[in-house]
Amino acid sequence: MGPRRIICLTEEPTETLYLLGEEERIVGISGFTVRPVQARRDKPKVSAFISAKIDRILDLKPDFAIGFSDIQADIAAELVRSGIEVWIANHRSVEGILDYVLRLGGLVGRGEAARRLVDEWRRRLDACAGRAAVRGLRPRVYFEEWDEPRISGIRWVAELVRIAGGDDIFPELAAEPLAKGRILADDSKIIERRPQIVIGSWCGKKFRPEQVAARPGWEQLPAVRDGELHEVKSPLILQPGPAALTDGLDALEQLIAGWAQRRPK
Template sequence: MPRLPQRIVCLSTETVEVLYDLGEEARIAGISGFTVHPPRARKEKPKVSGFSSAKADKILEVRPDLVLAFSDLQAGICADLVKAGVEVHLFNQRDVAGILAMVETVGRLVGAPERAQALANELAARVEAVRQAAAALPCRPRVYFEEWDEPMISGIRWVSEFIAIAGGEDIFAELAAKPGAKERIIADPDEVVRRAPDLIVGSWCGKHFRPEKVQARPGWDVIPALARGQLAEVKSADILAPGPAAIRLGLPALAAAIRDAAEALARG
């Protein structure tokens, strides 16, 4: 029998959520302070790191036998932990397929491949249900998804995929494949005006979306979304972390906003 990890540290919220979904939360020895899902994890598990800021000695205090990390932003702390003799698995999922693959991989790591496959199938079915519902929309609204306001940053790849799945058209789809936020900065606000979105969705990472700030941007009053009052917020914690919550919570919220925009367009 392979030796399974008993003391896992999760440096991002997605793997915490998966382990809880699999019923394997007893293996978690520490989490990131930015963990959101599930809410009970924040009460039950010690917080041993930030997201992009972490100290190896703090993590080592909980004696992990496996650390699960995410993205290039955690590459440095992963290197430090490897040097300290800790086994590390760094995920880098950036699309819907990657989210499902991450779920399956976590399941294999803890000896629960069947439960992980069932979870991945459930999430895939949710995606397909949204896709099928979107097929009935009267039109495909043009969507501007704003991940940050100063500077303006457009949506990452899985968000862009969600927009298409939910029946919209991402006006900055060409930027979505860029993995880094700096590569998705919209330097010229007038470019949003030129692309004329029918819907603006704000999901400002770590803070509330403020529609009045968007409405006050010079020259933006001619944007169709503002003219029709089609501004919506999807909570950043529900969509900007590529895990189950993004599919369970973020995708439906985005789909609802796109449906409202499509119906408004159809009414003229």
């Protein structure tokens, strides 16, 4: 049932299909894929995020390609012109991720398995929120997707921060679907909102807490003063798929719970 030869232009469909036991359908993956590790080892890498090896993809004779967001619109258009059916998902929230998994499961005839995964993740989300409620203390969190220019966290990240027990300091920007809508012109608003935790997840680049601490004016921030400058690796949190709802959420909870434990009694 459904497509038999799938190109995954981003990581989240790859990880989802492996979790559903349908990895044999995958004939090509994104070069940025790190989850699961066997996918990176076993599957041909045919794309980056904004570019793809179209000839290589066509050589693999896919009957379907799955990508994410407007950023992959040009890749999608070229594949469509080449006769390949394409699904570009555009989910930006936790509920959107859950719905995406259900839709992908239905597409490959594994709807019930997808439902079980989603039910399990809902229980994880609820349990995490319950532990946060017991802690009570909710730090102000600045999540930074990129450093130059400063880009704050996308919607599903802000939602996961809240579930894990923190409050994203830019909820109004999290609602912006495109990265350009979350660019901060300068640091004044960050300084004004006085984050108690700074989390960096610079896609493709190592987070440098010493560079963050040295930014002009940042010495007055509670997060800098208390040494609460942390990294969550981008593959765990910036892919709108299973990783964010599992290991990504766990990483956020660990940081926020650790912060709460270090507060004066």
